[in-house]
Amino acid sequence: MPQTTLPIELTVNGTLRGIDVAPHHTLLEVLRDDLQLTGSKECCLVGECGACTILVNGRSVDSCLVLAVEADGADVLTVEGLASPDGRLAPIQAAFLDQGGVQCGFCTPGQLMSAHALLAGHPHPTRAEIEEGMAGNLCRCACYEQIFAAIDQAASGAAPAVTGASVRAEAGDAWAGAKTSAEGLDQ
Amino acid sequence: MTALDGTIGTSPNRVGGIDRVTGAQRYLADMSVTDALHAKLVTVPVARARVARIDGSAALALPGVRLVLTADDLPQPVPRFGPQNLDRPVLATGETKYHGDPVALVVADTREQAEAGVAAVHVDYKALPAVCTVAAALATGAPLVQDRSLRAKDPRRNTNVLNEHVVAWGDVEAAAAEPGLTIVERRYTFPMVTHFAIEPHAFMAAPDGDGVSVWSTIQHPNWLQKTIAGLTRLPLSKVRVYAPDPGGGFGGKQHAKYEPAVVFAALRLGRPVRLVLTLEETFQAVRRAACEARVRTGFTADGRIAFHDIEADYLIGAYTDIADRVVGKGSYPAAGPYNVPAVRIVARAILSHTVPSTAFRGFGNPQINWAVESTIDEGARVLGIDPVDVRLRNLARKGDRFIPFDTPCDGEWDQAVRKAAELIGWDTPCPPGRGRGIALGIKSGPTTGLSYSIVRLLADGSVVVYAGTSDMGQGARTVFAQIASHELGAPLDWITVVMGDTAIVPYDQQTSASRSTVLMGNAILAACRDIQAKLRSIAATQLGAADTDVTVAEGVVRLADGREFPIREVLAAGLGRLGGEITGLGEMRKEAEAGHPLSGAPAFFEFNCTAIEAEVDADTGDVTIDRHVTVSDVGKALNPLQVRMQDEGAAIMGLGHTLMEHYILDDEGRIRNLGAIDYRIPTSMDLPRELRSEAVENADGPGPYGSKGMSEGALLCVAPAVAAAVRDATGVAIRDLPLTPERVWRALQVGAAPGDAEGRR
Numbered sequence: 001m002p003q004t005t006l007p008i009e010l011t012v013n014g015t016l017r018g019i020d021v022a023p024h025h026t027l028l029e030v031l032r033d034d035l036q037l038t039g040s041k042e043c044c045l046v047g048e049c050g051a052c053t054i055l056v057n058g059r060s061v062d063s064c065l066v067l068a069v070e071a072d073g074a075d076v077l078t079v080e081g082l083a084s085p086d087g088r089l090a091p092i093q094a095a096f097l098d099q100g101g102v103q104c105g106f107c108t109p110g111q112l113m114s115a116h117a118l119l120a121g122h123p124h125p126t127r128a129e130i131e132e133g134m135a136g137n138l139c140r141c142a143c144y145e146q147i148f149a150a151i152d153q154a155a156s157g158a159a160p161a162v163t164g165a166s167v168r169a170e171a172g173d174a175w176a177g178a179k180t181s182a183e184g185l186d187q
Numbered sequence: 188m189t190a191l192d193g194t195i196g197t198s199p200n201r202v203g204g205i206d207r208v209t210g211a212q213r214y215l216a217d218m219s220v221t222d223a224l225h226a227k228l229v230t231v232p233v234a235r236a237r238v239a240r241i242d243g244s245a246a247l248a249l250p251g252v253r254l255v256l257t258a259d260d261l262p263q264p265v266p267r268f269g270p271q272n273l274d275r276p277v278l279a280t281g282e283t284k285y286h287g288d289p290v291a292l293v294v295a296d297t298r299e300q301a302e303a304g305v306a307a308v309h310v311d312y313k314a315l316p317a318v319c320t321v322a323a324a325l326a327t328g329a330p331l332v333q334d335r336s337l338r339a340k341d342p343r344r345n346t347n348v349l350n351e352h353v354v355a356w357g358d359v360e361a362a363a364a365e366p367g368l369t370i371v372e373r374r375y376t377f378p379m380v381t382h383f384a385i386e387p388h389a390f391m392a393a394p395d396g397d398g399v400s401v402w403s404t405i406q407h408p409n410w411l412q413k414t415i416a417g418l419t420r421l422p423l424s425k426v427r428v429y430a431p432d433p434g435g436g437f438g439g440k441q442h443a444k445y446e447p448a449v450v451f452a453a454l455r456l457g458r459p460v461r462l463v464l465t466l467e468e469t470f471q472a473v474r475r476a477a478c479e480a481r482v483r484t485g486f487t488a489d490g491r492i493a494f495h496d497i498e499a500d501y502l503i504g505a506y507t508d509i510a511d512r513v514v515g516k517g518s519y520p521a522a523g524p525y526n527v528p529a530v531r532i533v534a535r536a537i538l539s540h541t542v543p544s545t546a547f548r549g550f551g552n553p554q555i556n557w558a559v560e561s562t563i564d565e566g567a568r569v570l571g572i573d574p575v576d577v578r579l580r581n582l583a584r585k586g587d588r589f590i591p592f593d594t595p596c597d598g599e600w601d602q603a604v605r606k607a608a609e610l611i612g613w614d615t616p617c618p619p620g621r622g623r624g625i626a627l628g629i630k631s632g633p634t635t636g637l638s639y640s641i642v643r644l645l646a647d648g649s650v651v652v653y654a655g656t657s658d659m660g661q662g663a664r665t666v667f668a669q670i671a672s673h674e675l676g677a678p679l680d681w682i683t684v685v686m687g688d689t690a691i692v693p694y695d696q697q698t699s700a701s702r703s704t705v706l707m708g709n710a711i712l713a714a715c716r717d718i719q720a721k722l723r724s725i726a727a728t729q730l731g732a733a734d735t736d737v738t739v740a741e742g743v744v745r746l747a748d749g750r751e752f753p754i755r756e757v758l759a760a761g762l763g764r765l766g767g768e769i770t771g772l773g774e775m776r777k778e779a780e781a782g783h784p785l786s787g788a789p790a791f792f793e794f795n796c797t798a799i800e801a802e803v804d805a806d807t808g809d810v811t812i813d814r815h816v817t818v819s820d821v822g823k824a825l826n827p828l829q830v831r832m833q834d835e836g837a838a839i840m841g842l843g844h845t846l847m848e849h850y851i852l853d854d855e856g857r858i859r860n861l862g863a864i865d866y867r868i869p870t871s872m873d874l875p876r877e878l879r880s881e882a883v884e885n886a887d888g889p890g891p892y893g894s895k896g897m898s899e900g901a902l903l904c905v906a907p908a909v910a911a912a913v914r915d916a917t918g919v920a921i922r923d924l925p926l927t928p929e930r931v932w933r934a935l936q937v938g939a940a941p942g943d944a945e946g947r948r
Contacts, residue, residue, distance in 0.1 A: 032217075037210070038210070038213070038216075038217035039209070039210020039211070040210070041214070041216075041385070041386070041434075042216060042387070042463075043385050043386070043387060043466055043863075044466045044862060044863035044864075045465065045466070046862060046863060046864055048862075048863035048864055049385060049466075049863050051385055078210065079208075079209065079210035080209065080210045080211075082208075082209070083209055089205070089208065089209070093208040093209065094208075096204075096208050097200045097201065097204045097205065097208060098200065100198070100201070100828045100829070100831075100832050102201055102204050102207045102208060103435075103660035103661070103662070103832060103836065104384075104385070104386070104432070104433065104434045104435040104436075104659055104660030105203075105204075105206075105207030105208075105212050105432075105434065105660070106214060106384075106385045106386040106434025106435060107385045107434075108207050108208060109210050112208060130871070131871045131872055131874070132871075132872070134871040135870050135871050135872045136870075137870075137871070138383075138385060138863070138868060138870060139385070140382075140383055140384055140385050140435050140437070140840070140868065141435060141660045141832070141836045142835060142836040142838075142839035142840055142869065143832050143835065143836060144839065144871050144874055145835060145874070145878055146828075146832060147871075148871075
């Protein structure tokens with residue numbers, strides 16, 4: 001069947017992208033299939049599970065429910081855009097690691113995006129605000145308490161115990177730098 | 188503690204966690220290979236149908252459609268597979284057996300073209316009467332779910348009873364005839380529920396030289412390899428299974444589902460084919476067996492359990508999958524963690540025209556534990572004895588052979604009961620309007636097992652661990668890395684755990700029954716100790732010491748004269764100028780035991796005690812869990828945070844089948860609540876107001892450092908504990924799950940039956 005496409009422009013994670021999209025394709029399909037940004041996940045495709053949550057112009061949306069053409073001109077933030085370009089994790093990402101907010105990890109990108117949006121609107125959310133703000137993101141591993149603790153940590157501005165790749169590199173360097181001296185043995 | 192300290196008993200950040208928070212983690216649906224085609228399933232919208240003809244010509248005329256694969260295109264007779272019985276056809280042949288049983292696979296260049304192709308396939312079918320309940324399956328003249336020819340040697344082949352499992356000791360009738368007993372007899376039902384892993388199942392297959400490669404969200408890559416090799420008549424070495432970390436499994440990804448059909452399509456087309464299920468299709472692929480149980484229990488006046496007489500009919504699906512094992516193993520410890528002198532358990536696996544039930548966290552135990560623990564609660568109330576006291580009076584103590592000929596009680600289980608009671612404040616007054624309930628549960632761990640591991644200590648002291656376990660969220664990678672770190676001294680980020688590729692990783696039987704920390708953990712420990720033994724010889728040679736004067740442990744080489752060297756200093760010297768590595772091999776084998784009904788006594792028991800404080804909104808029937816306490820005996824928590832997460836996850840999953848989850852079938856056996864809108868699982872709004880999980884640790888398990896398997900126990904007791912709390916709060920006993928607002932509200936309108944309110948606190 002002949003398929004027409006429409007040109008749209010999206011600013012995705014800070015980069016302006018021009019894409020020709022099928023008019024019936026969702027934003028999720030375009031992110032995953034056309035832009036190879038597979039961090040946003042497919043599960044229910046009816047806006048119930050939240051695995052595809054992203055931010056569009058600062059608002060959290062289920063990207064499975066938004067047509068890509070509707071987002072023409074929009075600013076889109078996905079999980080791939082949370083860390084800084086040098087790989088330093090955002091506080092909410094580090095907090096998820098610290099608090100154990102991640103198990104299988106499949107819902108995690110959506111949880112992170114909802115948490116990010118929640119904190120943008122409520123820098124110091126109450127428990128009730130967290131429950132409400134995260135209600136659209138299912139976690140079947142059910143580490144909800146750890147996710148809430150991560151949001152608390154990020155909100156408190158407490159220094160994370162780990163900041164991901166950067167700390168990993170530093171610690172690795174420390175062990176790598178230690179002399180593997182064989183003196184006294186090499187005899 | 189730092190994120191990189193792998194010390195046993197601490198909680199370093201999850202290995203693989205960084206990729207999971209950046210979106211870099213690649214699940215199967217995020218992967219593809221060049222030239223991959225897309226497949227979709229063709230089904231018919233009834234539970235059972237005679238399929239006369241499948242016409243794919245219109246579909247094949249559509250752009251991009253490459254293949255409409257039906258049973259007629261497969262080797263004849265159509266190959267069948269299954270972990271217990273070879274009864275599931277690669278594609279339905281002649282008759283579909285459940286709503287969602289695929290009759291064809293459409294393969295096209297794009298997913299949309301495949302979807303269009305599915306819509307264009309014409310299936311000429313006639314709906315047939317279906318049996319979708321225990322009563323219908325057992326009715327005289329009921330249609331047989333399975334063709335008799337598949338069960339030629341089975342004396343039950345003329346019925347829908349696939350199997351009957353009987354466990355008995357003592358004399359139940361004699362015990363029941365003793366005077367002075369209080370006998371409680373009740374019936375309980377447990378609904379069909381589904382795993383609802385957030386990652387839907389996905390599969391891919393591709394011709395690979397003179398063999399085939401298969402990608403699957405499978406928990407058991409080696410079992411899948413065996414299945415595909417059998418169906419394609421290829422040697423194991425020519426079937427390569429890639430099993431990327433599943434996005435949640437819970438048992439639903441243990442065994443092959445549509446991988447065989449995808450493999451046949453890929454081999455026929457000579458191109459890679461991928462199939463990613465929708466969530467709705469996963470509902471039609473995996474579920475937990477429903478159960479109807481009758482429990483008759485006798486109590487002495489002082490609260491001793493004199494006998495248990497238990498019958499359980501598990502409604503399994505149309506094909507066996509692993510469901511018969513679920514029934515047999517799940518019902519085996521149905522008498523609970525108690526010393527009971529006379530027990531009779533009869534559990535039947537009953538075939539029906541429903542989605543094949545399979546393994547699901549708890550493996551048949553939650554269904555029966557719901558009934559038995561509720562009966563004990565009722566007995567306690569009738570007798571006027573505290574429900575905690577009744578349980579402690581009967582509870583097995585360490586070493587007790589509470590199930591004759593089985594593994595004796597292997598923990599200080601009373602500690603868990605006392606801890607749970609203390610944490611819920613059992614002996615303190617319950618706040619007005621609330622009720623409390625408590626329940627115990629056990630589950631048998633693995634009864635057989637075989638895990639190999641290879642560990643490589645590389646020249647710089649870094650480590651590669653090979654383990655065939657699937658890390659589906661339980662955190663196996665992290666625990667395995669901790670073991671290697673602890674034994675060989677490398678920091679966690681110098682350790683790589685390789686999983687999920689049968690061409691590279693040595694054999695592991697399976698990731699199930701909470702076995703991996705114990706069985707694979709021991710294999711890894713053995714491999715590390717193999718390396719330590721080699722280091723010991725190297726160090727002795729290097730240092731001119733006798734072998735007996737050298738010890739290697741926890742990353743350090745020690746000499747009798749007090750000198751100590753980090754392992755990698757010895758390594759660097761020992762490997763010399765050429766470098767290289769030291770390789771260790773570990774094997775953990777738990778052989779089958781002839782004559783044991785489960786083919787072996789369990790390696791350990793999972794024991795849990797759950798205590799609940801709840802309230803009920805009389806106007807809406809809504810149950811609020813005010814406090815949820817769960818205490819498991821874990822032997823030793825190698826990673827306490829992961830232990831807590833597994834227990835809390837199991838607890839909340841248990842609240843799902845207790846309060847909200849169930850398939851709703853129409854009269855034709857169609858599932859009416861397919862998908863996330865109409866089938867609810869717990870969200871952040873459904874949590875207990877207070878959730879407390881604790882572990883009992885006595886380092887008395889068979890795993891590394893005294894650990895036991897855990898992660899299912901906290902699910903076993905949720906339903907009976909919640910129902911007991913609801914009864915305590917309202918005086919109304921409800922014996923059917925889930926306790927939806929509608930069901931609770933209706934029960935409140937009817938009010939307490941005679942005796943229901945007895946023993947209210």
